[in-house]
Amino acid sequence: MEHGTVQIHDMYNRSQNGPATPDRTVHGNNAYVRGTPGITGTGGKFGGALDLDGDDSVELPPTDSEALGTADFTLATWVRFDPAAVPLPAPGSGRADPTPVIAWAYGVGPTERQLWLRADPRTGRLVGLIQTENATTVASIPDTPFRTAKDQFHHVVLKREAGRLTLSIDGSRTDAVDGTEPLSCPPAPGTCRPGSLTHGDAFKVTGFHLGTRPDGYGPSRFKGSLDEFTLVRRALSDTETTALRAGNTVPATDRATVAHLSFEKITTTGYARM
């Protein structure tokens, strides 16, 4: 956040303690679980998974390692949900369309730096967005795999690589198709001037929220299952992404993987390292 601006994120600085689920990386980005989500002991893609029933979520407290700044990144997670089962209000009802959130970080609103990945059942797509001080960039992909195999987990990967935003389901990829700000993303579709998702004072923003917008907005609530949420501070290669999908193999040769939530257990209280 620039100096002199109103720090509306202050309310998020300190996460409330509560039940938690561990991060497998050296960074210790253990996450709180909110609501009453369930762990399916063997029902996940790899081991257990986290079941969110529409009023549950996961909160990673903000840390320096999660603050992606201008860095390339890879956000990957297994997702199981049925977009066709999301109730859509009748056109003209005045009610907002549900857009269930898979992950949302940093800020909310038209001017805040933010990153999110959510479903848009009305249009039948998954949509990823990054908003920096320079640009808003969107990548979207049809949610068809979730409609044709709704009882299965699908691997969703949002990646920023050299000014390019891509979104994939089960390895099938689309590049960013536009910027929501018409003048924001020259010179070519799918590319943006480098911009920062977080400013230096990372503690002023929210961490990652899974299953909800950070402010808990009702139409953002996700109903479904998540497994093996992974955040990497660089763009994984196609080979690495394939290894992650095929064998849950997280790159171990550097410290770039800053969160890997396997959802094997929920503890009754948070971790001391938080």
Ligand SMILES: [Ca+2]
């Ligand atoms: Ca798991």
